[in-house]
Amino acid sequence: MDACTAVERDIDKVLSKFTAFSEHSSNTLTNLRSDIENLKREIDQVGSGELTEAQALILTQALGRVKEAVTCLSTDHRDLHSSVSKVGKAVDKNFTPDFGCISNDSVFSGTKQQLLNEVICQHFFRQGLLTIAEDLISETDLQLQKESREPFFELNRILDALKARKLEPALEWAKINREKLRAQHSSLEFKLHRLAFIELIKEGPHKVQEAIQYARLHFTPFVYQHEKAVIQNLMGSLLYVKEGLVNSPYAELLSSTQWGEICDVFTRDACALLGLSVDSPLSVCINAGCTALPILLNIKQVMQQRQVHSMWNTKEELPVSLMDELPIEIDLGPTCRYHSIFACPILRQQSTESNPPMRLICGHVISRDALNKLTNGNKLKCPYCPVEQNPNEAAHIHF
Numbered sequence: 001m002d003a004c005t006a007v008e009r010d011i012d013k014v015l016s017k018f019t020a021f022s023e024h025s026s027n028t029l030t031n032l033r034s035d036i037e038n039l040k041r042e043i044d045q046v047g048s049g050e051l052t053e054a055q056a057l058i059l060t061q062a063l064g065r066v067k068e069a070v071t072c073l074s075t076d077h078r079d080l081h082s083s084v085s086k087v088g089k090a091v092d093k094n095f096t097p098d099f100g101c102i103s104n105d106s107v108f109s110g111t112k113q114q115l116l117n118e119v120i121c122q123h124f125f126r127q128g129l130l131t132i133a134e135d136l137i138s139e140t141d142l143q144l145q146k147e148s149r150e151p152f153f154e155l156n157r158i159l160d161a162l163k164a165r166k167l168e169p170a171l172e173w174a175k176i177n178r179e180k181l182r183a184q185h186s187s188l189e190f191k192l193h194r195l196a197f198i199e200l201i202k203e204g205p206h207k208v209q210e211a212i213q214y215a216r217l218h219f220t221p222f223v224y225q226h227e228k229a230v231i232q233n234l235m236g237s238l239l240y241v242k243e244g245l246v247n248s249p250y251a252e253l254l255s256s257t258q259w260g261e262i263c264d265v266f267t268r269d270a271c272a273l274l275g276l277s278v279d280s281p282l283s284v285c286i287n288a289g290c291t292a293l294p295i296l297l298n299i300k301q302v303m304q305q306r307q308v309h310s311m312w313n314t315k316e317e318l319p320v321s322l323m324d325e326l327p328i329e330i331d332l333g334p335t336c337r338y339h340s341i342f343a344c345p346i347l348r349q350q351s352t353e354s355n356p357p358m359r360l361i362c363g364h365v366i367s368r369d370a371l372n373k374l375t376n377g378n379k380l381k382c383p384y385c386p387v388e389q390n391p392n393e394a395a396h397i398h399f
């Protein structure tokens with residue numbers, strides 16, 4: 001952020017110079033133009049006769065002034081160039097241009113390139129940028145299953161409608177998927193009906209009858225569920241429609257955030273139903289990277305200054321289990337926590353696929369590496385409780 005502020009300061013300087021130059025040059029040019037026009041008028045008055053010596057002198061002087069002003073303007077213009085190039089230098093100075101040290105070229109080599117393209121493509125589909133996604137497919141020869149695109153088309157169509165405050169497509173979708181939504185304890189359909197009801201009572205007392213009809217028709221299936229209290233609340237609001245809901249205890253029903261909320265609920269529940277993650281995996285990775293990158297660059301600098309390269313550069317010296325770990329812990333915030341991590345209490349290492357957590361028969365959990373180290377012949381003594389057991393009886397734990 002500091003870097004952005006520093007560059008912004010330079011940009012502001014250039015912009016104010018540009019404004020000053022533009023004002024100065026237009027003033028100068030206007031003055032010169034009016035001078036010349038005056039002269040021209042005087043010369044025209046003389047007619048075809050010869051110019052007097054005094055007139056010739058005035059003309060030469062005017063020409064001199066024009067030349068001088070032009071030189072002055074071009075010098076100012078040249079100065080502007082140097083200010084603009086200073087911004088470039090400020091950008092170089094404030095931002096690290098070399099990210100080579102923290103990337104790993106082999107990560108996207110070979111077939112993984114196609115996987116990367118697929119992730120980018122799915123991101124575009126999610127965002128509703130269909131033409132860009134199609135172009136990417138044709139340019140990269142991506143073989144994308146038809147089924148992997150269609151859910152996004154439908155989601156985007158319904159979301160666009162919701163954003164335009166149209167409930168019908170979402171209601172239709174929720175009705176078709178009612179059983180599946182209910183199985184995942186989604187109250188999307190009810191929330192959509194609730195919003196439709198609120199839209200009706202918002203219009204005023206003449207819509208109350210219609211709202212009651214709507215409630216009878218659509219709320220009945222939900223009365224026996226946990227939405228009962230919400231329905232009672234909605235019915236209670238009918239008493240105040242005549243006097244205006246704004247000043248009633250039900251004013252919160254008019255809150256404008258409800259449309260944003262319904263979009264979120266729809267995205268979350270529809271993604272869960274289709275087995276998709278709510279956020280695009282690409283944007284999650286990029287956001288995580290943006291948070292982690294400055295910290296990694298900082299630690300790299302510190303490591304270079306203190307000459308402790310070995311932590312990062314000579315990976316081959318590290319045990320395999322440490323190769324997947326970063327040299328420091330980076331907290332990406334609660335939104336980026338997807339699953340629990342097990343750290344072995346014996347070896348103080350994070351578990352990995354090759355070194356998973358193992359549950360001993362006494363209930364204590366240690367990593368497989370620790371288990372192998374503690375095994376003596378065919379016997380293992382738990383490091384926490386002295387229960388002796390066969391290491392083969394330990395079970396692999398999946399989080």
Ligand SMILES: [Zn+2]
Nearest residue numbers: 362364382385
């Ligand atoms: Zn134990």
